[in-house]
Amino acid sequence: MLLIRHGQASFGADDYDALSPTGHEQARTLGRSLKERGIRPAIVVRGTMRRHEETAAGLEIGAETIVDGGWDEFDFQHVVEVHRPSFRDRAAMMAELNTHDRPDRAFQEIFEAATGRWCSGESDRDYVESFSAFRDRVTGALDRASGHKDVVVVTSGGPIAMAAALLTCGAPGITEAWTALNRVVVNTGVTKLIGGRRGLSMSTYNEHTHLEADPRLLTYR
Template identity: 35%
Template sequence: MTTIYLVRHGQASFGAESYDKLSPNGELQAQVLGRYFKEILKEAPYVVAGSMQRHQQTAHMALAESFPESTVLTNAAWNEFNHQQVFAQYEPRFNQPHLLKQDVDKELNPRAYLSKIFEGAIGRWTGGEFHHEYDESWPEFKGRVETALQNLCDELAKIKPRYAVVFTSGGVISVAAGKMLQLSPDKTFALNWAIANASFTTLRLVGNEPQLLSLNEHHFIKAYDSQLLTWI
């Protein structure tokens, strides 16, 4: 029976000109994840990663610590939604990522402020009235992720590896979990906000159908250094 690990990438570069790059914290998170995989996985996994830089970096850094011989299959269907566009359509000035970071940094409770912005931006994106204003609408993103998951399950049911690891993003993982739990968009993205960097969510493959085993496992990072835990 195959166990699937859906991994959120390590911390990216929030507020930088290019978000799609691991921060120094993110690089260390990926290495800690890889060392943990070396302990818990008994053989080399089947590996897939989104095509985003942060997915690829996390995959290669983690595997360098655990299964350096593994081949990483790249599949853009596991890429995150365009969060910068989602923020900018909600508040046009956030089209410049550093302005959002400036606003967040000025707040006494930065995470609470960003959570409020995130909730408003996601609500607009998923609400239905403005689908035409996005390069990828919410229904298109949801459909892409659900298809990617089913295609992966169909492939794994044929080749039957013991483990599969997918390096992706929080929004993707939330949609996958939301599909299995039959969650509304609001509750799906409440999950997204809680998923820690370099955490993993596990699925068990029964036939070619996924079953949710665990969500947002990050205890191994906390055990290494609680200050290394990040969610943004």
């Protein structure tokens, strides 16, 4: 099973969920790499989001596609807005971020503080989906996908990091592992899971050699 993060979305645009031009190029680049390596999955599973659909299309795999909302990203905009209510106004958010030399880094700091609050479990009633509910949703999606052989899953960074955390650490360490793994996952990064008698195990995480020939394509958000 290959878990693929979607290509770069359109941060700051009216429709964040659409891939940026770079995101489309990342998807095409990964698709060519998979073909060159002889990878021919039997099934493609993707989340319901536009960025998942456009990334899957860009891969041009040509296999049967199953749509499973369990692979959707958590609502990070909602999580950020709970932490920073002024960000409910998109123009106000962009105006504040643009006061910094690196708006992307400024947003990342706010994002990490917001997700830290969400992960703590101390304010679950403030969120449409709690962190524990998100964990359970991804667990179910992972179980369903594992019923297929030779499957590519097109999803988002949060579910990929959760799947990796679930497979590599016990319940007490899930929050810390998810936070660390989610921070580094790149657009169109590939995580390989192997099925065996004892279930799934993680072989590689966030592999992205297909992007290394063109540093312009290496993005995290």
